[in-house]
Amino acid sequence: MEPANDGLTTKLSAKILGQIVLIQGMVWHLPNLESILSFVCRGLENLPGVFQIGYQVFEENFERGGLAEDGSKTGRKFELKFKDTVFGEMTFSVSESALFAPYIPYIENLSLMLAVVCEERRQRVLIESYKNELEKRVYDRTKQLEMEIDVRRQTEESLRESEKKFKSIFEQAAVGFALVESKTGCFIRINKRFCEIIGYTVDEMSMNKTFQEITHSDDLQKDLGNNARLVAGEIHEFTTEKRYIHKSGSIVWVRLTISPTWQKGEEPHSHIAVVEDITERKHSEDALRKSEEELRAIFSAAKEVSFIITDAKEPDSTVLEFSPGAESIFGYKRSEMLGKCVSALHLPEDIVKMPEMHKAIREGRKGFSGETTMVRKSGEEFPALFSIYPLLDENGEMYAALNVSFDIGKQKKLEAQLQQTQKMEAIGTLAGGIAHDFNNMLGIITGNISYVLTELEKSGEIYRALLDAQQGASQARYLTQQLLTFAKGGAPVKKTINPNQLVKESAELAKRGSNSICRFKLSDDSWFVEVDPGQINQVISNLIINANQAMPDGGTIEVHSENIILEKDDGLPLPGGRYIKISIEDQGVGISKKHLSKIFEPFFSTKQKGSGLGLAITFSVVKMHNGYIAAESELGKGSIFSIYLPATSKEVTQTKDRETANHFGRGRVLIMDDQESILNMLGRMLKKMGYETTFAVDGSEAVEKYQEAGDTDTPFDLVILDLTIPGGMGGAATVSELLNIDPGVRAVVSSGYSNNPVMANFQDYGFSGVLSKPYTQMQLAEVLNKILGQ
Numbered sequence: 063m064e065p066a067n068d069g070l071t072t073k074l075s076a077k078i079l080g081q082i083v084l085i086q087g088m089v090w091h092l093p094n095l096e097s098i099l100s101f102v103c104r105g106l107e108n109l110p111g112v113f114q115i116g117y118q119v120f121e122e123n124f125e126r127g128g129l130a131e132d133g134s135k136t137g138r139k140f141e142l143k144f145k146d147t148v149f150g151e152m153t154f155s156v157s158e159s160a161l162f163a164p165y166i167p168y169i170e171n172l173s174l175m176l177a178v179v180c181e182e183r184r185q186r187v188l189i190e191s192y193k194n195e196l197e198k199r200v201y202d203r204t205k206q207l208e209m210e211i212d213v214r215r216q217t218e219e220s221l222r223e224s225e226k227k228f229k230s231i232f233e234q235a236a237v238g239f240a241l242v243e244s245k246t247g248c249f250i251r252i253n254k255r256f257c258e259i260i261g262y263t264v265d266e267m268s269m270n271k272t273f274q275e276i277t278h279s280d281d282l283q284k285d286l287g288n289n290a291r292l293v294a295g296e297i298h299e300f301t302t303e304k305r306y307i308h309k310s311g312s313i314v315w316v317r318l319t320i321s322p323t324w325q326k327g328e329e330p331h332s333h334i335a336v337v338e339d340i341t342e343r344k345h346s347e348d349a350l351r352k353s354e355e356e357l358r359a360i361f362s363a364a365k366e367v368s369f370i371i372t373d374a375k376e377p378d379s380t381v382l383e384f385s386p387g388a389e390s391i392f393g394y395k396r397s398e399m400l401g402k403c404v405s406a407l408h409l410p411e412d413i414v415k416m417p418e419m420h421k422a423i424r425e426g427r428k429g430f431s432g433e434t435t436m437v438r439k440s441g442e443e444f445p446a447l448f449s450i451y452p453l454l455d456e457n458g459e460m461y462a463a464l465n466v467s468f469d470i471g472k473q474k475k476l477e478a479q480l481q482q483t484q485k486m487e488a489i490g491t492l493a494g495g496i497a498h499d500f501n502n503m504l505g506i507i508t509g510n511i512s513y514v515l516t517e518l519e520k521s522g523e524i525y526r527a528l529l530d531a532q533q534g535a536s537q538a539r540y541l542t543q544q545l546l547t548f549a550k551g552g553a554p555v556k557k558t559i560n561p562n563q564l565v566k567e568s569a570e571l572a573k574r575g576s577n578s579i580c581r582f583k584l585s586d587d588s589w590f591v592e593v594d595p596g597q598i599n600q601v602i603s604n605l606i607i608n609a610n611q612a613m614p615d616g617g618t619i620e621v622h623s624e625n626i627i628l629e630k631d632d633g634l635p636l637p638g639g640r641y642i643k644i645s646i647e648d649q650g651v652g653i654s655k656k657h658l659s660k661i662f663e664p665f666f667s668t669k670q671k672g673s674g675l676g677l678a679i680t681f682s683v684v685k686m687h688n689g690y691i692a693a694e695s696e697l698g699k700g701s702i703f704s705i706y707l708p709a710t711s712k713e714v715t716q717t718k719d720r721e722t723a724n725h726f727g728r729g730r731v732l733i734m735d736d737q738e739s740i741l742n743m744l745g746r747m748l749k750k751m752g753y754e755t756t757f758a759v760d761g762s763e764a765v766e767k768y769q770e771a772g773d774t775d776t777p778f779d780l781v782i783l784d785l786t787i788p789g790g791m792g793g794a795a796t797v798s799e800l801l802n803i804d805p806g807v808r809a810v811v812s813s814g815y816s817n818n819p820v821m822a823n824f825q826d827y828g829f830s831g832v833l834s835k836p837y838t839q840m841q842l843a844e845v846l847n848k849i850l851g852q
Contacts, residue, residue, distance in 0.1 A: 081105050082168050086175055095119050095142075095150055095180055102176070103152065106169070111161030116153040138162070140173040142180055149180035238337030240273075244293050244322070244330045247272035259316065259339045261309030273335070278305035278313065292322060293330045303340065315344040368392065370465040371453070372404050379404050382462060391469050393439035404465065407436055409443070436467065444471045504836035506739045507531075512838035516724075516750065554594030554686055555822045555834060558712040561591050561598070561642055562623055568602035569621050569646075577616035578609070584623045589709035591642050594822075596834075597683045598707075601691075604676040605646045605703050612650025612701065620647040625709070636690050640709040647702045653695040661693060725843035727850055729779030730754045730771065734764040734796065735812075736787050744782065747839050751846070753779075761791025765799045772804060780850065782833070785813035785820055794820050797828045808849055812837075 085105045092098045099117035107115055136156045142149040152173065156162045232239050238256030240249055249267045257263060260276055277285055281304040288300045299321045306314045317338040324330055368388035372379035381404055384396040392399075392407055399406075405413045412434055431449040438444065448467040452460040511528050518524060562584040569580045609619045622645040630638040653661060662681040684691045688708050695701035731753045735741050745755040756771075756778070758764035764783065771777045781800065783793035791799075793811050800807045811824050814835040824832045831845045 078106075078109060078165060079168060081108075082165075082172055086172060089176060089179055095183070098176060098179065099150060099152065102172070109154070109162060109165055111156050111158035111163075112154050113157045114155035116155075117150060118153070119150040120148055138166070140169055142173050142177040144174075144177040144181040147177075147181065147184075149177055149184075238316070238335075238339070240335040240337065241323075242273060242333055242335055244289070244333050247274050247289070249273070250332060256337055259314060259337060260306050266309075276306050278307055281305050288320070292320060292333065295326070298322070313341075314339065315341045366390070366468065368465070368467040370399075370404060370407075370467075372463050372465060373461070379463065391438070391467070392436075398439075409435055409437060433470070444469055445474055446470060506737075506743055506836075508836040508838050510743050510746075512747075512840060516839060554597050554683070555832065556592045556594055556687075558590050558592050558710055558714050559595060560588055560714060561593070561644065561707065562588050564593075564595055564598060565602055565621060565623060565644055568599040569606050569619070572603040572606035573610060573619065576610040578613055578619055579616075580606070580619045580621050582621050584621070585625055585642075587625070588623060589625050589640060589642055590712060590714060591707045592710040592712060593687055593707060594683075598687070601680045601683050601705065602644075602646070604680045608676065609646060609648035609650065609701070612648050612652075617649050620645070622647075626706075628706070634690055634692070634706065636706060641689075641706045642709055644705040644707070645702060646705075647700065649700040652697040652699055652701055653693070654697055658693060658695055662691075724751075724840070725846040725850075726752050727779075727846065728752050729850075730756065730776055732756050732758065732764060732768055732771070732778045732781045734758040734761065734782070734787075734793070735784040736760065736790070740784075744842075747842055750839075751843070759790070760787045761793070761796035761799070764796050765791075765803070768800055768807075769803055777804075779808070780846075781807060781809040783809055783811055785811055785818060786815060793829075794827055801828050810845060810849070 082105075085102050089098045089101065092101055096119055099119060103115040103117055106112070109115075136159060138154045138156055140152045140154070142151065152169075154162065154169075232251075232253050235253060235255055238259050239253040240256050241251040242249055249271055252264060252267050257267070260267075262271070262276075273285070274282060284302070285304060288297070288302060291297045292300065299319065301317070301319045303315065303317050306316055308314050317340050319336040320333050321336075322330065322333045324332075366387060367385075368391045369383070369385035370381060370388055371383035372381055381399045381402055384394070384399040386396075388394070388399075389396060431447070433445065433447055435443050436446040436448075446467045447470050448465065451464045451466070453462040453464055455461050511531055515528055518528070565584065566582055569582075573580055606619060606621075613619075622643075624643050626641050626643050628634060628636055628638050628641055632638075662677050681691055684705055684707070690706045692704045692706075693701060694704075731748050733741055733744050733748075733755055734757075735744070736759055741757045745757070748755050756767055758767055761783075764781070768778055768781065781797075783796050785793040787793075793809075793813070797807070797809045797811070800809060807828075808830045809828065810831040810833055811820060811827070811829045812833040812835060813821055815821070820827050820829075821832055821834065830849045833842065833845055
């Protein structure tokens with residue numbers, strides 16, 4: 063509604079508007095909304111058309127001011143609102159709306175201005191409140207920081223003091239300390255004692271040295287496992303005993319305790335190792351353990367020793383204590399002997415001597431020892447070594463006696479076996495000497511017979527008689543070979559042969575004079591073997607003789623040979639490869655299972671007249687040939703002995719038939735032998751072959767003559783040396799001297815001791831050939847053909 067245009071109204075409007083402007087200027091200086099609204103209402107109470115003005119402040123605990131609104135009159139409210147906040151309101155009771163209406167915009171503007179004033183006042187109060195709160199907070203925080211700084215200063219001081227103490231403890235501790243990086247094992251920090259334990263300096267340990275490097279290899283896996291469990295959080299700490307490797311290389315035993323330096327849930331980074339050197343303790347424990355083991359061993363051995371304590375009565379002393387060893391030896395239980403007379407363990411003739419022994423012990427205060435015969439519970443008598451010692455009280459009086467006794471029955475048997483062994487060794491030495499001399503005599507016989515045979519017509523009766531004699535001498539040679547093997551053993555003199563002929567000849571010879579027959583089934587295409595024919599002949603002979611004796615009423619002995627190839631897993635103690643298997647089977651009495659495992663032991667025999675050496679020699683010979691012998695037997699069904707000999711790829715040396723082999727040549731031969739008959743025999747043979755011969759009786763003479771001949775135009779073309787010269791230089795030493803004079807010397811070694819290693823490996827000693835006594839002219843020819851050529 064537009065205001066009236068008459069002059070009076072205009073004047074009133076200017077006045078009212080002036081009041082409104084004045085009010086707007088004045089309200090900024092009033093202290094609060096109450097005073098502002100009260101002031102405004104008084105200033106506008108003369109507004110035209112308004113008969114009453116009221117106001118209300120929207121503040122908590124504030125009573126409404128002004129006049130009550132007359133509900134019969136028209137009224138108008140004006141809110142003091144700024145944005146969404148209403149601070150209060152003014153209520154105008156209007157009597158004439160037309161007069162009041164022109165002023166409404168001005169009053170609304172005034173209400174808005176008052177709301178702005180209220181908001182400004184509110185913001186100022188809030189700012190002041192915020193300022194006060196901020197100042198308070200700053201003050202409080204400052205005080206708190208001052209307190210925290212003070213606490214931190216005290217904490218740091220305590221920490222420094224604690225670190226100082228820790229460093230002192232860490233460095234001066236009597237045990238080793240180390241800070242270790244958990245994942246790598248590198249040492250971060252170590253103390254003086256730890257350095258002393260392992261021998262390294264701090265600088266050496268700081269150069270990426272790890273606990274793995276100084277840990278004994280046998281303890282490392284366990285250590286790594288515990289460390290992994292620690293890092294994984296499975297355990298919080300662990301203690302173990304382990305070994306370090308000292309810088310010097312020695313072993314250091316330590317007791318190690320590991321504790322982590324991280325809290326639960328944190329990433330693992332380092333741990334503390336506490337190390338105590340327990341090397342001396344370990345040595346003491348080892349020494350104690352060893353001492354205990356030795357003591358246990360003594361107690362264990364005491365099972366074979368009888369300890370009996372008796373009182374001092376005579377002659378029937380009462381048993382006070384009876385040891386486990388006594389139970390074992392005598393067969394009585396301890397409960398059976400306690401309180402009984404010790405005389406139950408002695409022969410009657412020994413009981414008579416007891417008073418005398420006790421008297422001697424009492425008077426002399428010393429033990430009494432001797433040998434006697436004691437009696438077991440079963441009544442069996444046995445030899446015993448006994449000692450009786452007095453047990454004295456504090457006054458030196460004898461109150462009891464300790465009887466210590468040993469069953470020496472086994473010892474007596476061993477002594478008997480030793481005597482038997484010494485007897486057999488003496489017999490062996492005698493047999494060896496006899497065999498050697500017999501070989502020399504056989505050499506003279508066979509050599510001269512073979513020489514005579516070359517001078518006779520083969521169709522003559524004398525020729526055939528001498529041929530039989532030569533064959534008999536050859537068989538006698540095999541007997542001497544057995545004697546030599548029995549006496550000395552030794553390396554075989556090997557030759558490459560087809561085994562079938564040797565097996566058949568040996569078996570036929572061994573069964574002569576018995577009522578058994580041999581049935582042969584020998585391989586037609588047998589592989590060759592490299593063996594000592596004399597020793598293998600002895601093996602076959604021993605087995606055939608045993609088979610004959612197992613069949614006292616006669617029977618058939620099956621002799622087989624076959625080629626076999628053994629694999630590594632065939633169950634025999636032999637490497638895989640090609641072998642000749644020779645089997646000898648009888649239908650005799652057989653061997654029991656309990657005896658079968660012992661048949662190859664020396665001196666073991668199930669025969670009343672057996673020496674127990676035959677199979678032992680057989681086993682030894684086969685083993686020396688890198689072979690194996692096995693036995694199968696069953697009581698009442700016979701036995702089978704199987705011999706495995708390695709096959710060889712070498713070919714049998716092709717020579718002329720022994721009856722026709724010969725040699726012809728020219729030159730000079732030096733012969734050394736201590737027996738004139740052998741020199742004469744060999745001289746005749748060589749002269750027949752076209753050679754001049756010179757004799758020497760020992761090595762010194764042979765060397766002298768060889769050297770003299772070497773200075774002439776007719777040196778020796780060959781030297782034949784006897785291996786053994788009693789009281790003089792033998793063949794081995796002689797050829798060594800000759801090689802110094804003439805590296806090209808051609809020498810043949812000869813001996814009746816065919817098992818001598820020089821005979822088996824003659825080339826290793828500088829010889830060009832070997833002749834085993836006895837030998838024939840044809841065998842001599844074969845050797846000369848090899849060395850000098852035909």
